[in-house]
Amino acid sequence: MITTEDMMEDLIIDRKHPRRIPQQLLLDGDIERLLELAGMLHGHYCPGLALGVKAVEAAFRRLGIADNTGMEEIMAVIEGNSCVADGIQFASGCTLGNNALVYKDLGRTAATFYRRGGDRAVRVSVLRFDASAGNEEERKEGDALFEKAVKRREKLSDAESARMKELWIKRSFETAAMPVEALFTITDVPVPELPFAPLVDSQACSVCGESVMESRAVFRNGKAVCLACAGEEYRMVIGKGIATAKAMRQ
Ligand SMILES: [Zn+2]
Ligand SMILES: [Zn+2]
Numbered sequence: 001m002i003t004t005e006d007m008m009e010d011l012i013i014d015r016k017h018p019r020r021i022p023q024q025l026l027l028d029g030d031i032e033r034l035l036e037l038a039g040m041l042h043g044h045y046c047p048g049l050a051l052g053v054k055a056v057e058a059a060f061r062r063l064g065i066a067d068n069t070g071m072e073e074i075m076a077v078i079e080g081n082s083c084v085a086d087g088i089q090f091a092s093g094c095t096l097g098n099n100a101l102v103y104k105d106l107g108r109t110a111a112t113f114y115r116r117g118g119d120r121a122v123r124v125s126v127l128r129f130d131a132s133a134g135n136e137e138e139r140k141e142g143d144a145l146f147e148k149a150v151k152r153r154e155k156l157s158d159a160e161s162a163r164m165k166e167l168w169i170k171r172s173f174e175t176a177a178m179p180v181e182a183l184f185t186i187t188d189v190p191v192p193e194l195p196f197a198p199l200v201d202s203q204a205c206s207v208c209g210e211s212v213m214e215s216r217a218v219f220r221n222g223k224a225v226c227l228a229c230a231g232e233e234y235r236m237v238i239g240k241g242i243a244t245a246k247a248m249r250q
Contacts, residue, residue, distance in 0.1 A: 019068060019093050026091065027066055031057055035176045038090040042083065046168050050175035051109070051183065052087015055124040058180035059113035060092070062122045068093035072100045072196055073116050079108040081237060084126070099197035105241040114191050121191040124184045142167035205229055 014020045025034040035045070035053050042049045056076075060066070068074040076094035078085050081103060088111055094100035114121035145164040148154045156164065180186065202211045206220075207229035217224040218232060227234045228247040235244055 019070070022091060022093065023067060026057060026060055029057075031176045032173060034091055035087075035172060038087055041090045042086040044165070044168065045172040046083050047171050047175050048083025049087040050172040051126055052084040052089075053091040053176065054087075054178070054180055054183055055084070055111055055126075056088055056091035056113070058124050058184055058186050059111070059122045061180075062186065063113060063115065063118075063120055065113070065115060068100075070095070070098040070100060072098065075100050075102065075114055075116060075192070075194065077102040077104060077112040077192055077194070079104045079106040079110045081105075081239070081241065082109065084109055084111075102192075102194055103237065103242075107241065112189060112192060119191065121189050123187050123189040124180075125187075126184055127182075138167055138170070142171060 011021075022034060022037065025031070025037075031053060034057075035050055038049055038053050039045050065074055070093050074092065074094060076088055076092050078088055078101065085101075085103075089095045089101060092100075092113065094113075096103075108125070110123060110125035112121050112123040142164065145156065145160055145167070148160075149156050149164065175183070198215070200213045200215045202213050203217060203224040204210070205212045205217065205226040206223035207225055210226065212224060212226040214224065216234075217226055218230045219225070220230070231247050233244055233246050235242055237243075
């Protein structure tokens, strides 16, 4: 049996530089291994995840970026919330949580990268979503299984699931091995002017007692009430993009 210790044995994490491994892999051009690690975040290997990792390879190389401390100095502006977004987050270190990932709800498979204070930004746009190597027959087989499982939400047999996984892994790593020029249109674009994430004070909601950012609270009789307790509209990112929801009064 493989223990956690065995699995972690050769993994050297530098606490002063936790992104050292992905960054070194990018510098070394070891995209295969970078994709392997990205699977930790994403949960499966798919061409989208591979394209996200490759988009970062293309942009960081062009911009000469080798480090990212996750303090909003390197920014990624993505234009869709597909599997590609996870490849981008893992490989670039720009994430939803560190506010270096900006999500434009455009439904396009493209992303713009830049260093704050720099004079260059690079936009990487996927030429074709299925732009991967591999033979045509396997691609059709994989697409048919994907269609059945994901588009039609039909149950796959164990054999079909295993086959789909196998094909998806193959296609992902084939994509990782392709030259970025074959996958994307890569262009210099104006540097986006996006503000740093504001530091906002929080208050306790006077109804539920939970901490809520002041920028998201409404004030009733001078007391902070979170949008959920206030039954107000709020926005959320769901599979189809940014949606508006109305809170149920609690
Ligand atoms: Zn995926
Ligand atoms: Zn509340």
